[in-house]
Amino acid sequence: MKKIYSVGIVMLVVSFLCGCSVYGKGKNGETAADNLPVITVGCDNYSPFSYMDTNGNMTGIDVELAREAFSQMGYSPKFVFINWEDKKKLLADGEIDCIWSSFTMTDRETEYNWAGPYMKSRQVVAVRTDSEIQTLQDLEGKIVAVQNTTKPEDIIRSYNGTVPKLQKIISVQKRDLIFILLSKGYVDALAAHETAVDQFMEESGPKFRILKEPLQSVDLGVAFDKSDTRGLNEKLTEILNKMQRDGTVKQVISRYLPNADRYLEEGYDGE
The missing domain is CATH 3.40.190.10 (Periplasmic binding protein-like II)
Structure with missing residues (x-):
């Protein structure tokens, strides 16, 4: 019985760690349950953009936008909380594919390969x-x-x-x-x-x-490493622009914040 109990505990711990890992491996060919390639999104615990709800599920403005945008690109996003101070190193080391968490691109335009802006x-x-x-x-x-x-x-x-x-x-x-x-x-x-x-x-x-x-x-954007040559930031920018034109961005923002129009990029006010 002790042996069975020990094995059960080990399996439980392994299951927990797999579901709640702090860092995910990007650029490694990982696939999700839907057979789409996984793209690892590094984020901060930063409500209302990226955070855990009361049921332990990732939610927020950026999480919803990322799921929709990457789905249109043929990817399944995997969200991981990171030490915000280490974000640039995590990108360079391939631990994450991008940073998407209310990240200001204004005055940082040359530090990363950016997608966006998608929000003010x-x-x-x-x-x-x-x-x-x-x-x-x-x-x-x-x-x-x-x-x-x-x-x-x-x-x-x-x-x-x-x-x-x-x-x-x-x-x-x-x-x-x-x-x-x-x-x-x-x-x-x-x-x-x-x-x-x-x-x-x-x-x-x-x-x-x-x-x-x-x-x-400031403008908010999605940051990829400067050495990332996959062109994902350019494709993501196209998708985000499309989502602003068709009202998706405004709909998502409205679920979390009042007066969504004041956060929209100029030219995407729904008119």
Whole structure:
């Protein structure tokens, strides 16, 4: 009985690991149950773009768009959560095929082979509702929280005139921590995607105030490694453009965010 019990435990563990692997192998000829070649999509746990629902299933704006787009290209997407700081190395090593997770392509155009843009977003600063901070210039001498290796961190740390000199910048690995730091009063403000702030407030309860002046308006895209010569980014761009023209992108965004039109790329407002 002990031997049977041990074998059962081993099989259970193996099954769990296979279903919940942190990194998937890209570019290795793997096929899915539907016999389509697998394309491994690296993503962050970043609601409402890519996250696990209450049933343990991957969902979100980017997940739905990826499933539809890659299906039209003849691929079956496999989504894996990655350490966001390692994203470029994972691409170069072939551990993932692409990065699709509310990834800003603005000012990174030469770092990757991009597909898109497929959606607009704003990088913003949020404060507590009782804060005296009203403008970006009011951040002088304040403490701001950001997620590591994100576009908001790039902007905040650049001191290019967008924001004044801060007292301190706190960078954390997990995005949800920036909201906790602000709600507890450990920081004066946070910088993030506007959609992420809206989604956190809707799902978690704490209310913040987003400053009217954004840090930057950006385009979101899908990143492939610079050495990837398969041309998948070019084909994916064609598919994403088609999905914007036929209203698919707007329909998907509408399931997660109000006022979907403000996130659409110019020329794809449904008119």
